[in-house]
Amino acid sequence: MNIFFTGDVMNRKKSPSKSSPTDPLKFHILSNRYIVLDGHFEITEYTNDYIEFCSNSLKTRFYGSNITVKELGDESADIEGLFVRIEFS
Amino acid sequence: MILRLLDFLSGWVQFFVSGSFCDVFFKDCRFYGIRLYDIKHKNDGYFCRASVSDYRRLLRIRRKSRVKIKLTKKVGIRFLLFRNRHRIGVPAGILLSVIFIIFASNRIWCINIVGNDGIDESKIYASLEKLNVAVGVKKNDLDTRSLSHLLVVNTPEIAWSAFNINGSVLTVEIDERTFAPNTIDQKSPCNIIADFDGIIENMEVYKGEAMFVKGSAIKKGDILVSGITELSNGVTVFSHSNAKITAVTNEAVCFELPLTQSVTTNTGNVNKISAFSAYNLKLPLYLTVPHYKSYRKEIIEKPLTVNGQKLPVSITDIIFYETKTNTVTYSSGEVNDMLKKLIEEYELENLSNAEILEKEETFSQNEDTLSVTVKYIIKKSMGTEQKITVTQ
Numbered sequence: 001m002n003i004f005f006t007g008d009v010m011n012r013k014k015s016p017s018k019s020s021p022t023d024p025l026k027f028h029i030l031s032n033r034y035i036v037l038d039g040h041f042e043i044t045e046y047t048n049d050y051i052e053f054c055s056n057s058l059k060t061r062f063y064g065s066n067i068t069v070k071e072l073g074d075e076s077a078d079i080e081g082l083f084v085r086i087e088f089s
Numbered sequence: 090m091i092l093r094l095l096d097f098l099s100g101w102v103q104f105f106v107s108g109s110f111c112d113v114f115f116k117d118c119r120f121y122g123i124r125l126y127d128i129k130h131k132n133d134g135y136f137c138r139a140s141v142s143d144y145r146r147l148l149r150i151r152r153k154s155r156v157k158i159k160l161t162k163k164v165g166i167r168f169l170l171f172r173n174r175h176r177i178g179v180p181a182g183i184l185l186s187v188i189f190i191i192f193a194s195n196r197i198w199c200i201n202i203v204g205n206d207g208i209d210e211s212k213i214y215a216s217l218e219k220l221n222v223a224v225g226v227k228k229n230d231l232d233t234r235s236l237s238h239l240l241v242v243n244t245p246e247i248a249w250s251a252f253n254i255n256g257s258v259l260t261v262e263i264d265e266r267t268f269a270p271n272t273i274d275q276k277s278p279c280n281i282i283a284d285f286d287g288i289i290e291n292m293e294v295y296k297g298e299a300m301f302v303k304g305s306a307i308k309k310g311d312i313l314v315s316g317i318t319e320l321s322n323g324v325t326v327f328s329h330s331n332a333k334i335t336a337v338t339n340e341a342v343c344f345e346l347p348l349t350q351s352v353t354t355n356t357g358n359v360n361k362i363s364a365f366s367a368y369n370l371k372l373p374l375y376l377t378v379p380h381y382k383s384y385r386k387e388i389i390e391k392p393l394t395v396n397g398q399k400l401p402v403s404i405t406d407i408i409f410y411e412t413k414t415n416t417v418t419y420s421s422g423e424v425n426d427m428l429k430k431l432i433e434e435y436e437l438e439n440l441s442n443a444e445i446l447e448k449e450e451t452f453s454q455n456e457d458t459l460s461v462t463v464k465y466i467i468k469k470s471m472g473t474e475q476k477i478t479v480t481q
Contacts, residue, residue: 043115048130069128074119 025055032084035062037077043069051079061087100141100165103127107134108156117150141165197226198257198368198401205263208246213263216244224401225368228254258398278327278477281314283307287338290468297330307336316477327477334472337446344431345460349418355385358411366390367402374404381411424459425452432463443469 028036037053044059045052046069052061067081106114111134118125123146126138139147151158173179200222202213217223220239222231233252240250240261248266252259281297289305297314301307314330360379365372387410392403419427432450447466452459 043112045112046115046128046130046135067130070126072115072119072125072128074122074124 025053025058025060027060029083032064032082033080035079035083037079039075041077043072043077053077059089061089063087097164098166100163100167101126101138102141102144102160102164103136103138103162104144104147105131105134105136105159105161106151106156107132107159108154110154111135111156114150114154114156117154118147121146121150123147123150136161141167194257195228196257197222197228197231197254197259198224199259199399200224201258201260201398203260203262205265207265208244208263213244213247213261216240217261219243222252222259228257231259275329277329278316279329279474280312280316280477281330281332281334281472282475283309283311283313283336284471284473285309285336285338287336287471289313289334290337291333291335293333295331295333296328297332299332312475313472330474332472334470335468336471337466337468340465340467341462342432342435342465343460343462344428344435345458346424346427346431347458348421348424349416349457351414352417353383353412353414356411356413360409360411362407362409364405364407365402366405371405379409379411381409383412383414385410385412421454421459425461428452428459428461432461435463440465440467443467 023039025037025039025041028038030036039055041053041055043051044054045061046067048067049065050061050063051067051069052059054060062079062081062083063085064081064083067079067083070078070080108114115125115128123139123143125143127136129136147158170180200214200217202210205213217240220236220243222236231252231254233254236252237250240263241247246266247263249264251262253262254260286308287306289301289303289307292299292301292303292313294314297316298318300312300315307313313334314332316328316330318326318328320326358381360381362373362375362378365374387408389406389408390403391406393400436445445465445467447464449464451462451464453462454460
């Protein structure tokens with residue numbers, strides 16, 4: 001029997017959702033070095049040179065170098081790197 | 090800095106995630122509320138950082154996501170303690186340090202006295218000790234308000250005091266009392282009497298009646314200026330005599346020194362030992378004490394200071410100089426020089442206020458001693474006030 005500090009891992013956290021899945025994903029671009037994502041999204045691809053998110057069937061791809069996800073939370077992500085281009089598809 | 094410390098206290102792990110379904114893994118992490126930090130892509134995988142509790146939950150998710158997780162780094166106090174679990178000294182040392190810090194932070198370790206110019210610090214420290222204020226006392230036991238009053242009451246030289254506690258440093262601020270100057274009594278009647286035997290050289294009487302004239306021979310205790318003046322109409326007037334009198338007198342002094350003297354000199358052997366002092370505790374930093382038959386000891390205390398604040402921790406160096414006592418026979422010329430030095434010292438000490446008119450030195454030698462008799466004729470001021478008691 002495993003006892004976990006935070007309870008059963010397979011139970012989803014019952015924290016209230018801040019936004020609904022239909023809400024648009026918000027980008028806070030702080031110069032070309034730091035981007036904060038706020039909303040529902042999924043990381044679909046991630047390498048050192050680009051990172052791709054999918055939200056409401058809109059794919060957003062940030063191109064750059066040394067891309068690091070500083071913090072990946074429930075409904076947010078802080079991304080650091082040297083960004084050069086944003087692509088929507 | 091604080092965030093790093095909190096991270097260290099709570100503990101975190103770095104791991105490498107690899108596999109075909111890393112995107113699913115990240116999605117699941119977010120679904121189950123697991124926060125990941127510093128995700129970096131490298132060699133078909135991702136380096137991530139997570140808290141210890143989140144990492145334990147991750148191990149269940151990986152089966153579902155079909156990814157491999159390899160632990161690369163563990164940082165935190167719990168890992169540090171676990172690594173050193175067999176070393177009793179480490180946790181014991183940490184525990185002792187914590188106890189010592191708690192103990193030390195509740196006590197006074199340094200007393201600074203501010204504002205004293207004329208009063209000696211040792212006197213104030215003695216007064217503080219009488220009030221049970223010393224290095225090592227509990228901060229909570231000090232009633233600063235009543236202590237400041239008691240210090241003023243117990244020490245008459247202090248007019249005002251304040252006790253300020255800052256951390257483990259007690260600062261005693263004082264203000265010295267200014268005493269009223271002693272007033273010179275110019276009213277009560279008095280005579281002026283002779284201090285020594287001699288001949289009056291000069292006499293200027295400002296008040297009172299002169300009993301002698303210039304050139305008169307006087308004896309010690311003679312009334313030079315009388316404070317009682319009888320007028321021609323028979324009325325007696327009492328006055329506070331005032332005069333400036335100079336007299337010539339003889340003085341003789343004799344010095345004697347043996348030709349053979351015992352002289353103590355250093356042999357050149359020096360031995361230094363040290364001791365560590367903390368509060369009232371003294372720890373010797375030596376195994377043996379030098380065994381010299383005769384020695385001279387020099388103690389040098391070096392207190393530890395931080396930002397100019399003296400701590401109750403110090404290193405005391407005790408230096409032993411071995412000495413030996415030799416019997417030296419001097420020539421009469423050398424002893425003469427020594428005697429002349431003694432005469433110079435005597436003149437500097439006793440005759441600095443007098444004018445030497447004549448000086449005659451007579452040297453004489455016995456079997457093993459040399460002596461000198463110095464006869465002086467000196468001119469110096471004389472006169473001491475002697476109160477007149479008037480009864481009706």
